[in-house]
Amino acid sequence: MLFPTATFAIFFLLVLPLSWLTMPWPHRWRPFIVLASYVFYSWWDWRFVFLLAGCTLWNQVLAVRIWRSKVQSQRKALLVLALAGNIGLLGYFKYYDFFVSSSDNMAEIVGLDLPLSLKSIVLPVGVSFFTFMAISYVVDAYRGEFEPTTLEKFAVYLSFFPHLVAGPIVRPSELIPQIETPRDPRRVDTSRAFYLIATGLFKKVVIANYLASSIVDQVFAAPGQHSSLEILIAVYAYAVQIYADFSGYTDIAIGIALLLGFQFPQNFDSPYAAVSVQDFWRRWHMTLSRWLRDYVYIPLGGNRGTSLATYRNLMLTMLIGGLWHGAAWTFVVWGGLHGGALAWERWRRERRSPADATRRTTGRHVWAARIVTFHFVCFAWIFFRSDSFGAAWDMIESLFTNWGAPSPLVTTGVLLAIAVGIGSQYLPARIPRLLMARFSRLPVLGQATVLALALMVTSVLGPEGVAPFIYFQF
Structure with missing residues (x-):
């Protein structure tokens, strides 16, 4: 269901x-x-x-x-x-x-x-x-x-x-x-619940489904038939699709649980605003990240041993995390890429001077770190999304060899959906809180009207039918 x-x-x-x-x-x-x-x-x-x-x-x-x-x-x-x-x-x-x-x-x-x-x-x-x-x-x-x-x-x-x-x-x-x-029905935070359900539906039904049908599925199915620009935009689109799909689902789940009187932990926290791969995993699928830390990484020894043992534990944890996502070697490679990046970041931190650490807190360095992290994550998503190594290599090769070809799939709608999916993660946290507070002060009729309008917009903008959630296969 x-x-x-x-x-x-x-x-x-x-x-x-x-x-x-x-x-x-x-x-x-x-x-x-x-x-x-x-x-x-x-x-x-x-x-x-x-x-x-x-x-x-x-x-x-x-x-x-x-x-x-x-x-x-x-x-x-x-x-x-x-x-x-x-x-x-x-x-x-x-x-x-x-x-x-x-x-x-x-x-x-x-x-x-x-x-x-x-x-x-x-x-x-x-x-x-x-x-x-x-x-x-x-x-x-x-x-x-x-x-x-x-x-x-x-x-x-x-x-x-x-x-x-x-x-x-x-x-x-x-x-x-x-x-x-x-549970006490008087303590149910209905404004937060309805906000999460409405935004979760919009992310899944509008953003994720639109990007999947408009560019992602077509490009990943036959990368050799598309231009380098379409390949690049499809990779960005998939990054937004999987975020909107999965965070949309968990937002709905958390909202539904709230209406029943139960609190679930947060699962996403603007992952594409991360300044490192470690920071990404503190923001992406946070309940899985903590699970892997507490039930795999720490039992393996965590960072209690030598540096080499710590790098090994990071790599093994992420390989297991990759295999958890799917029974294919492409998922193992995806996990290995993240494990290698986590080990490399730790190696760099261990050798960083105090002066260098201070410089990295400046605005220019923070934005450079965000851009590098985001593009690393997008590169790894190629293996995650591809059906085989051959398809992944075709995507990577076509990314560099077919510039200048027609790109009909790169439409204004696709670019706008990507911009909304990424840009929304840079909104100040006070904005959702402000919207929820204002919603909670509306009379019942006003709340019902706002929800009805939100559902109508989602229904009008969304495609016909609802595709299965990506994480159902995991």
């Missing part, structure tokens, strides 16, 4: 009042919201509801046993078992065909014939997100940072429909305490 559809609107108009009506009685509300979340998930394929339920039961049983066990060796064995189940689930559905095809290719090089066959396994929507949340739950229990809750509450945490299929990745300590007690 997609957010910007009439089906979801009907679903939410039923769930919202029933959620608040049952909220004073948690033992009624929790089964209701789990059922609603399972209906939401089953709309795509009802069979995978059993997968979600099995994942819930598996992690709850093992997390409770880990917490209660007093024998360290037993706790560690249970943790390994829990992780093996989650990684095995993710590995089978997401990576089986990838590893089989990669193994076949390697065996072919050395003259071997492996008896392996592809299965064309259907990837369950959101499996990467809810398995990462489940891993957080059992690891936090193992570390003694969070006591496992009841099965009923954990089922709400893992299946809660606003974050279920594409995040944000919410930690147990961020959501489960909110599930413990009924």
